[in-house]
Amino acid sequence: MLKTFDLVLIGVMTATAAVTYTIKHRAELKLEEVHRLEAEIKLEKDTIDLLKADWALQSQPNRLERLVNAYNAELQLQPTDSTALVHAKELPMLRSEVPAPDVTEANAGPKGATMAGAKGATGKAQPVPMSAPRGIVQQHGVVADEADEIETGSVE
Known part of the structure; x- marks a missing residue:
């Protein structure tokens, strides 16, 4: 009887160890996915910050004024009337x-x-x-x- 009980306990411990290993492996895979997603989010945030800085540089009034003066003959731009809004x-x-x-x-x-x-x-x-x-x-x-x-x- 003791041998049968010992064999059952060994089987339960082996099954528990297998389940524990499977859960640990899945958790590690999920953790890798979380790290990958965090890296993607950081890259997107950095890209957004870079685009905002680029937009600020491109829309500087003095730069736009220089472009208007340089291409005024081609564009023939006129000031916007306040009644046009x-x-x-x-x-x-x-x-x-x-x-x-x-x-x-x-x-x-x-x-x-x-x-x-x-x-x-x-x-x-x-x-x-x-x-x-x-x-x-x-x-x-x-x-x-x-x-x-x-x-x-x-x-x-």
Whole structure:
């Protein structure tokens, strides 16, 4: 009886040792994964810090002023008027939020209408944004489908 009991205890101890070793091995693998993830996170944080420093360097006002002066003839930049700034609520709707156009309200122009059809009260062509949503384009008298491209021209 003692020999059977000893054999059972030896079997239980062997099984316990195997389970303990398996758990220890899995824990070491998880610890290696944690260290790898921490290294990746540190690399990403360092990259973000580097990009922030680069952005600060690239957007320095004196650097931008030198670039504007150097390329003024090519870019023909003008100062932004204070009236050109808008609030978020004044921005046009997303295409998904724009209601379907009423055919009776819209001018039935040819597909791919150009700026020549967008006349204001003065009879001159009015500027229309190139990617203007349908509702904004309709305000200028041009009907535009999702696939239409609006050409812009010079407005005198």
